[in-house]
Structures are given as structure tokens and as C-alpha cells.
Amino acid sequence: GAVVSQHPSWVICKSGTSVKIECRSLDFQATTMFWYRQFPKQSLMLMATSNEGSKATYEQGVEKDKFLINHASLTLSTLTVTSAHPEDSSFYICSAKSSMEPQHFGDGTRLSIL
Amino acid sequence: LAKTTQPISMDSYEGQEVNITCSHNNIATNDYITWYQQFPSQGPRFIIQGYKTKVTNEVASLFIPADRKSSTLSLPRVSLSDTAVYYCLVGALTGANNLFFGTGTRLTVIP
Numbered sequence: 001g002a003v004v005s006q007h008p009s010w011v012i013c014k015s016g017t018s019v020k021i022e023c024r025s026l027d028f029q030a031t032t033m034f035w036y037r038q039f040p041k042q043s044l045m046l047m048a049t050s051n052e053g054s055k056a057t058y059e060q061g062v063e064k065d066k067f068l069i070n071h072a073s074l075t076l077s078t079l080t081v082t083s084a085h086p087e088d089s090s091f092y093i094c095s096a097k098s099s100m101e102p103q104h105f106g107d108g109t110r111l112s113i114l
Numbered sequence: 115l116a117k118t119t120q121p122i123s124m125d126s127y128e129g130q131e132v133n134i135t136c137s138h139n140n141i142a143t144n145d146y147i148t149w150y151q152q153f154p155s156q157g158p159r160f161i162i163q164g165y166k167t168k169v170t171n172e173v174a175s176l177f178i179p180a181d182r183k184s185s186t187l188s189l190p191r192v193s194l195s196d197t198a199v200y201y202c203l204v205g206a207l208t209g210a211n212n213l214f215f216g217t218g219t220r221l222t223v224i225p
Contacts, residue, residue, distance in 0.1 A: 006157070034213060043201070044158070044215040093157045100207045102148050105157030 003027050004096050006106025013084065014114055020080045021109045023094030029074035030096035034103065035067070038091045050077050084113045118202050118216040125222045132189045134219050136202035139183045144206040147178060147185045152199045152218070161187070161200075189221075197223045 003026040011019055023033055032051050036044040048069050050056040056069035066088075068080040077096075081088055089112050095103040119137040126132045138147070146165050150158035162169055164176040164185070175188040189196060199218040 002160070004157075036215075043217055046213050046215075049213070091155070095157070102146075102160055102163050102207070103213075104160060105150075107157045108155065110155065 001027050002101070002104040004094065004104045004106040006094050006109055008109060009107060010110040010112075012112045012114065015085050016083055017113075018080055018082045019084055019111060020078055021092055021094070021111075023077045023079070023096065023106050025075045025096040025104075028096075028098050028101075030077075031074070031099050032097045033071055033077035034095045034097070035069060035077075035079050036093045036095070038093060038108075044093060047079075081111065084111070086113045089113045118204055120200075120202060120216060120219045122217060123220040123222070125224055126192055127224050128193055129191050132192050132196075132221060134187045134189075134200055134202075134221065135184055136187070136216075137184045138202070138204045141182050141204050142206070144208075145182075145204050146207055147176065147182075148203045148205075149174070149176065149185075149187045150201045150203070152201065158201060192221075192223050194223050194225060197221060 005024045005026055007022045034049050035047045038044045046059050047062045048056045048058045050069045050071035052071050052074050058064045071077040091108050091110055093108040095105040097103045148163040149161040151161050152158040162174045162176045164178055166178050169176045177186040199220050201215050201218040
């Protein structure tokens with residue numbers, strides 16, 4: 001149980017392109033989903049928290065116009081990196097959580113911007 | 115949010131028991147302690163969660179003393195495949211908690 005699917009697992013694209021990453025909770029309804037990014041040899045950094053049907057809450061220093069989050073249902077959240085540049089290259093990880101349960105994580109998306 | 119402190123790295127030989135301790139001195143009454151394992155290029159995987167005393171599942175045990183200011187993840191008889199980074203998180207189960215990762219402990223299992 002508690003499976004979170006993230007897609008795509010890796011993407012390479014040109015600078016200036018927008019990239020969408022999907023996060024789905026497959027066997028439970030997630031009241032809240034979270035988006036993290038992780039640089040090599042570093043810990044996970046929380047970017048934003050999203051609740052179904054409401055606007056995401058972004059952490060300090062994360063540009064909301066750059067990283068668009070949509071949480072249309074209790075099982076799906078998307079992160080769109082708009083006009084991506086090489087400095088946006090990173091490992092992006094989502095997690096999903098239902099009340100009174102721990103977070104469960106997707107397997108991440110490796111984003112490389114050329 | 116309770117901050118956590120863990121050793122940066124640990125080495126262990128195969129077959130040994132490994133104990134990783136996490137300090138969380140300002141843990142709140144409603145906070146739970148959760149441990150995750152992360153392999154390179156993968157998302158963290160839930161290991162175990164507890165509130166007090168001892169919790170055991172098929173892969174690990176979690177020991178929490180009465181003051182709850184620390185916790186110890188115990189991995190019995192580690193194998194090479196247990197080489198990973200281990201994170202402890204502290205927070206309430208409701209709301210947007212348990213979200214901030216510390217440095218984690220990089221465990222290397224040696225043949």
C-alpha cells in the first residue's frame with residue numbers, strides 16, 4: 001500500500017522549455033502533496049505544499065511563477081517548471097500524505113536543462 | 115518545527131547490527147518520529163515511525179527514551195544493500211508537518 005508514482009523519471013530539454021512533472025497517489029487519497037528538490041550529495045529541500053483544490057504554499061526563496069503547482073484531485077499534483085534554465089537542473093521529488101499517516105514519496109524526476 | 119541532528123556518516127560490516135541515533139531536543143508533545151531510507155536517484159522510502167518506547171517492524175526497530183529528545187534506528191544484520199542515506203524527521207501527523215529533512219546519515223556497509 002501507499003504507492004506514489006512520479007512521471008517522468010527523467011527528462012532532458014532545451015533551455016527555455018517548460019516541463020511538467022506528475023505525481024499520483026495510486027492507492028490512497030492524499031490530502032496534501034509536497035514537492036522537493038535535491039542537489040547532488042545534499043538533503044531534500046521542501047519547495048512547496050499543495051492541498052487539493054487550493055493554492056500551493058511555497059517556501060521562502062521558491063518562485064511561484066517559476067514553479068507552477070496544480071493539485072486538481074486527491075490523487076494528482078503537477079509541478080511545471082516554466083522557461084527552464086540550466087540552473088533548474090536538479091532531482092525533483094514529490095510526496096503524498098493522508099491525515100494521520102506518514103509521507104510517502106515518488107521515485108523522483110531527474111531534470112536536465114541543456 | 116523540531117530540528118534534528120544525526121551523524122553525517124557511519125560504516126559497518128555486513129552482518130552487524132547498526133544503530134543510528136537522532137537528536138531532537140525540542141520535540142513537541144504531538145510530534146512523531148519517522149525514519150526514511152534513500153538510495154541514489156530514488157525517493158526516500160518509509161522505514162518506521164513511532165511516538166514513544168519501542169516500535170518494531172519487519173525491517174527495523176525504533177527506540178525512543180522516555181524524554182523523547184532522541185531516537186535510535188536499529189537495523190539488524192545489515193547487508194550491502196542497506197548502504198544508503200537514512201533520515202529522521204520529527205513532526206505531528208496532521209497538517210503540513212514532518213517535512214524538513216536534516217543532513218541524514220550516510221551508512222556504508224562494508225563486505
